[in-house]
Amino acid sequence: MPEDGPNQIVLAFDDNRLASLLFGHYGQNLALIERRLEIVAEQRGNHVTLEGPREACEQARHVLETLYARLKKGGELVPGDVEGVMREAASQGFLFDFDPATKRQSFDEIQLRRRPVRARTAAQDAYIRALKRHTLVFGVGPAGTGKTWLAVAYAVHLLERRVVDRLILSRPAVEAGERLGFLPGDMKEKVDPYLRPIYDALHDLMDRAFVERALTSGEIEIAPLAFMRGRTLANACVILDEAQNTTSMQMKMFLTRLGENSHMVVTGDPSQVDLPPGQTSGLAEAVDLLGNVEGVEVCRFSAADVVRHELVGRIVAAYDSKLAGGRPAGASVGAPSEPAVPAEPKAPPR
Incomplete structure (x- = not known):
């Protein structure tokens, strides 16, 4: 049989319950592997037969065995893990030539009490490593990465291990192309809608009761960017989200809040700036000015790193193509454009 010819691999998993979790609801995880690697994965009970090119079948075997090992250790299989392990396997190159001495076995991860958080793309892997090594990290790229x-x-990792005393999470309160008008309630109720994505991330990564206690005690502080002025943030991990919507002066003000034993992370998507026309984004300026400063690391993401939903990646790529002067939005794929039909001249009035 030629090396790249058709191949068949049969896998058996000893725990029926875990095998069911591995294959996914109605076999959706197997379907994703089939679609991505262009193979056939046929499930019967706790057995699965993989058919297709030899390298693709070996990669599918690696993905399934890696995910099953996580399940056996008591881990969870959350949406995106299948995609993440496939990207991890692809980054290791041809699996038959894999050399542990020269290539890492897996992407880096962040250990939390609730569960480990593992990188799913090479860019996420570099981002986690930068967070562990540098005082100030910029994460720049499209939504969903x-x-x-x-x-x-x-x-959260730093707080749980008492490396820092508190978390400070901030966003500029800028409306995304809409005029929201007067918002009722006290100050917290007015700014909470802008900060909801940060609350969602905290509740996803920590026990809800602990989050509420930490918010009450001040260990976790969530505030709009305007509240940062005049403060020195020591013994803290400080995150500025949606930083593309900061002005130059706001960004300088925020970055100079950094105090002793603190870490700072700035994230944003330069393609989604909601500032008034003519205003320079503080994120773009800061990345240009500080990219080569010691202690600062800039991590860039692209449409290929989107982990939210596979369609999001294609949407981002389509918009990037339009900005780069490619196919205009809305153009049909593969169909030649119709020649323009000249309008018939109107008869002169009688």
Whole structure:
């Protein structure tokens, strides 16, 4: 049989319950593997037969065995883990030539009390390593790449191990192309809608009761960017999200709040700036000015790193193509454009 010819691998998993979790509801995890690796995965009970090119079948075997090992250790299989392990396997190159001495076995991870948070793409892997090594890290790229979620996960990691005394999570309160008008309630109720994504990340990564206690005690502080002025933030992990919506002066003000034994993470998507026309984004300026400063690391994400939903990646790529001067939005794929039909001249009035 030629090396790249068709191949068949049969896998058996000894725990029926875990095998069911592995294959996914109605076999959705197997279907994703089939679609991504262009193989056939046929399930019967706790057995699965993989058919297709040899390398693709070996990669599918690696993905399934890696995920099953996580389940056996008591881990959870959350949406995106299948995609993440496939990207991890692809980053290791051709599996038959894999050399542990020269390539890492897996992407880096952040250990939390609730569960470990593991990188799912090479860019996320570099981001986690940068968070562990540098005082100030910029995460720049499109929506859905995990910039904010991983930054919050690392902040929670530092708090749980008492490396820092508190978390300070901030966003500029800028309306996304809409005029919201007067918002009722006290100050907290007015700014909470802007900060809801940060609350969602905290509740996903920590026990809800602990989050509420930490918010009450001040160990976790969530505040709009305007509240940072005049403060020195020591013994803290500070995150600024949606930083593309800061002005130059706001960004300078925020970055100079950094105190002793503190870590700072700044995240944003330069393609979604909601500032008034003519205003320079503080994020773009800061990345240009500080990219080569010692202690600062800039991590860039692309559409290929989107882990939210596979369609989001294609949407981001389509918009990036339009900005780069490619196919205009709305153009059909593969169909030649119709020649323009000249309008018939109107008869002169009688």
